[in-house]
Amino acid sequence: MLILASTSPYRRELLQRLRLPFECARPDVDEAPLRAESPAQLVRRLSLAKADAVAGRHPEAWVIGSDQVADLDGRILGKPGGRDAAVAQLTEMGGRSVRFHTAVCLRRGAHALVAVDLTQVRFRALAAAEIERYVDAEQPFDCAGSFKCEGLGISLFDAIESHDPTALVGLPLIALAGLLREAGYAVP
Template sequence: MTPLLLASTSRYRRELLERLGLPLETARPAVDEAPVAGETPRAMAMRLARAKAEAVALIHPGRWVIGSDQVAELNGAPLGKPGTAERAQAQLAAMSGQIVQFHTAVCLMRDGEDLQACDLTRVHFRALGAAEIARYVAAEQPLDCAGSFKCEGLGISLFEAIENRDPTALVGLPLIALSQLLREAGYTLP
């Protein structure tokens, strides 16, 4: 079986995809992730997942490629990856006591044919103090994560509740939806 291509160098996504037991390889997609004016966070996640899959599929004809993207949404506005500790602390302070939506999109593509899905997760943040936010950011360094936390680590302590149908979506790759797309593409799971 030809290995799937994951259009990502994210170790989080690779670790999730490895759960399915399918042979896989990774490739870095060359995609501009800048938001488009007027685009909703869900539409942005879907566009970027497809763009990542397409960028890799174009240079690997005949291969199934998986693209995925996650966009956090607070009060209708997208939140990007913080990049710095100061921005991570500011994001967490803004999310304190709020419900934040995470749109996690996935696209499976081969030779222009694509199958897509998007999962919605609602995270209820508890009220967070500045000192605990600073301690959390220093401890886990979530600078490359949408929303400035790692739910699979210490970040879980920041929440009151998580509402979703797929717990893997919040980590960055909705495996329930992806499994369905892979079955549609002819893969046998499990």
């Protein structure tokens, strides 16, 4: 049994690409950063915590926990939650580079495998009207960084530097496929 410890439609859609049967379960984890916790530490801790929360209810299953944190000059950017916050985030990121830390954990019982991907996104200079058109068109209020790179958000960038293009969407499939093979799954 394979369980994705997430209710994110983005992660569910990504995991479906691997063509493995799985279920989804809500992890119910407090995602607030700890004091002095770096973005890399936070994302690793949250991926483990999400997997742990669901694995405790399903000890026989392999559980996938994942999390992503946007990092602007070492400062964690949360999900905007609404239009004004999304416009403010994109305004601040215009013409700058933002790092996205994405961690994935595969856990069953005491056995945990973890991988972390780092993606750097270089935003082009963005005019206020462009930002507003984009935010109104895609409403990326539940996305770290206030964009959807798999949609119109790609037009906001000069470049994306990553080892895994799926990591920026929220689940690093290259790393996860390796973890699943290590756990005994036949992928592909």
